[in-house]
């Protein structure tokens with residue numbers, strides 16, 4: 001696979017997590033609990049963290065939320081969770097941050113939307129937040145969002161455009177203004193005294209093509225690390241596919257240093273789904289590995305039973321369930337590929353490309369399932385326990401290839 005050449009950006013440290021400057025692309029997420037509810041917020045942060053979120057953002061929208069932040073941080077540390085927490089501020093960050101210094105100190109980064117820092121004293125409030133970041137030595141994400149773009153700036157640019165002999169479309173003016181807002185806000189932040197290695201930029205939009213357009217322009221103009229995300233991506237399949245399409249194009253062009261998928265969850269659904277989607281986007285592009293990949297065919301007229309679909313699902317679920325433990329004891333297992341194929345047409349070929357693969361018998365095929373390990377025929381399973389036996393082969397393969405004893409043994413042999 002050809003490596004993706006990443007755009008060079010400044011490296012920003014958010015506690016121990018590096019963003020930009022060639023660091024691995026960071027996965028982040030955001031809670032949807034009431035931040036004032038300390039226990040619920042701690043629970044959800046822990047859940048997101050354990051799913052693989054490397055930064056977690058929380059809303060800080062009023063006094064009660066601000067007062068809760070140091071307690072949330074303390075409880076997380078007591079649980080052994082030291083994930084950086086980002087405070088999301090709108091409208092009143094300029095009051096909350098100076099008013100609650102313990103809250104400001106407990107956060108690892110502030111997120112400011114320059115369009116939402118007030119109406120009359122917008123720039124002054126923005127500067128107050130930047131001063132707080134300097135006082136507390138915190139990085140800031142300047143998060144421009146098309147839904148809350150600085151309306152005064154936009155109105156001025158629309159007026160300027162109307163005076164041109166060949167005016168641009170209002171969409172183009174809006175995209176220009178998004179980029180200008182990010183550039184202008186970062187200049188103001190640096191003028192106030194915030195170091196360039198304390199600034200991260202995002203410019204979120206809800207349209208895939210608009211997002212790609214605006215980030216390409218920002219990446220050409222600015223060297224700050226970029227936080228990618230399609231805002232208000234939507235629910236379920238629509239949100240997942242739109243996010244993957246937008247982020248996939250940008251990441252392939254080397255743009256983006258940290259990502260979030262802003263999926264609208266179904267009521268009661270698992271919030272960590274957005275973390276898993278981010279991981280899958282990065283893994284599908286070959287950028288980072290998080291979990292063994294299970295390749296399976298779609299099935300066709302050659303598979304009249306649901307057995308191979310059930311086995312593919314069983315293996316997928318098994319891998320997901322085991323991964324928190326495997327991650328600890330089997331380093332490198334996330335690079336593994338498993339194939340579960342419906343018949344022998346493409347089955348053996350796909351299985352040979354995987355670390356371990358099985359081809360189940362298709363309709364009218366002999367009831368046996370060849371298993372391939374590292375490209376070679378390993379055994380052929382028959383009977384009613386094919387799934388169970390395949391899982392045992394998988395477990396043995398993982399133990400032998402990723403188990404620490406083997407690592408130690410290898411290290412000892414090398415030392416000899």
Ligand code: SF4
Pocket residue numbers: 297298299300301302303341342343344345346347362
């Ligand atoms: S591997 Fe076999 S069952 Fe699966 S899609 Fe191809 S032909 Fe159909």
